[in-house]
Amino acid sequence: MSTEKKGINRNIVLIGLIIGMFFSALEQTVVGTAMPTIIEDLNGLTLFAWVTTAYMLTSTTVVPIVGKLADMFGSRGMYLLGTIIFVAGSFFCATATTMEQLIIYRAIQGIGGGMIMPLSQTIVGLIFSAEQRAKWQGVFGAIFGLSSIIGPLIGGFLVDTIDWKWIFLVNVPFGLLSAVLIFMGLKNEKITLSSKPKIDYLGILTLIPAVVSLLLGLTFAGDKFEWMSTTSLLVFGGSLLFFILFVLVERRADEPILDLSLFKNRVFATTNILGFLLGLGMFGAIMFIPMFMQGIMGVSPTAAGSAMTPMMISLIIASILGGQLLLRFRYRSVLAAGMIIAAAGFLLMSTMGIETTTIMIYSYMVVLGIGMGLVMPTLTIVVQSEFPKSMLGTVTSSSTFFRSIGGTIGATILSTVMNQTLPTKMSAMMNTEEVTSNPVVKQTLDLIGGDYNKMFGVLIKPEALQMPAELTKQVLNPIKIAWSQSLSIVFLSGLVFIAIGIIIAFTVGSGKIKRDAELETAQAEQN
Secondary structure, eight states: OOEEOTTOOHHHHHHHHHHHHHHHHHHHHHHHHHHHHHHHTTOOOGGGGHHHHHHHHHHHHHHHHHHHHHHHOHHHHHHHHHHHHHHHHHHHHOOOOHHHHHHHHHHHHHHHHHHHHHHHHHHHHHHEEEEEEEEOOOOHHHHHHHHHHHHHHHHHHHHHHHHHTHHHHHHHHHHHHHHHHHHHHTTTTEOOOOOOOOOHHHHHHEOOOEEEEHHHHHBTTTBBBBTEEEEHHHHHHHHHHEEEHHHHHHOOOSSSOOOOOGSSSSSHHHHHHHHHHIIIIIIITTTTTHHHHTTSSSOOOOHHTTTHHHHHHHHHHHHHHHHHHHHTTTTHHHHHHHHHHHHHHHHHHHHHTTTOOOHHHHHHHHHHHHHHHHHHHHHHHHHHTTTTGGGGHHHHHHHHHHHHHHHHHHHHHHHHHHHHHHHHHHHHHHTTTTTTOOHHHHHHHHTTTOOHHHHHHHOOOOGGOOHHHHHHHHHHHHHHHHHHHHHHHHHHHHHHHHHHHHHTTTTOOOOOOOOOOHHHHHHHHOO
């Protein structure tokens, strides 16, 4: 297959991609703000977690599939299909009258969102040279960061002033506009298939249950069922079985969804491992920051959510600068620098305690954001630069897929670390003189026990204790210390993954982005 770029209107395509990627990324954060209102309106407290889970399951699972199909049939058609599915899912979400309906429609919306995100990066790779790619992929990384900042704000505004349904309806006009712009801008994309394409149906049929089972297990193990229960063994055992079948199928397929021979390429293998480790450490640990702010610092939920803003702003700036640095330094230098800075951020966060100020937390988040901003877009730029344009869909979606899976597994691992550590730390605090010397404090803490939910509930609503201010402080202080110590171990656990990532970054090779002038000179010398 070959792709011809003549006649492609890059400006129109870029505007379409920016609109599409912004609103699909926005959908990952905007719903959280509206969730309390949705729960009340649809009477769906017991099912509300599935509103997020359904989107995550479908959007993650579809990523590697759509990447391969884009290489076979063209990015334009697949992007348009993804946008139509996303818009349709968004419209249906706004019509939901029960929580069950909303969950189904969110799953449909997730399929479209999971197609738009990697294909946006793939199309950038198709229409630009390696040098130009380094500039624009950083911009797209910045767009993702920007959507994370303003998503909760937009969600809150729409819920407060209009209706929660508009957090979904707002996607419809902008999604359609994105589709029209891509249709116009890429209308001259030429796809030439060397032979009749063979869709890897068996690969799709084994990959979907493998990924869905894994994500379901990681999401609900330890909550809906015990880790060592029969249900857990069936879910994870089924996932492992389907992954084994997937590998066997892919080794024989003519057009595999994921060509396993790609892992023989050092850059492909190391960037995907690095993306997986990035997800394990960073995306798993970041979810604990608002918890620290709200529980230990005692700020409001809105203020706790805003703790992510400094990190996202620094991520945006670093994403743009990272592309420029790639034009001057080797892959491994930029990646290693980003991972080292991220490791420093984790190390700083592990020192947070009850005496930590808000300004200190913000500064630590800025350090982490700089590290993430240097690494995230660089992974995509590097892997795209190592492969021909006919394979960009596959290699780009693989990078997105491994990072997403890493984030899900990381969240589960670090939540387990938190759950295992907290009772131990709380037990140690119960034996301190501060607690044993005051019978009322000891009795109150005994009633709370090691219950994770009770402790957090007391931290965010201390008035529930119905005690004088000084006595309330004496009860809360041991809990805050236990929580902060547990969170320190969580951040140190995340640091381990990032430290491994630093080592991996140095093995990516000595490759470097070639500027357009260098490529033109080399081509002229060959002629």
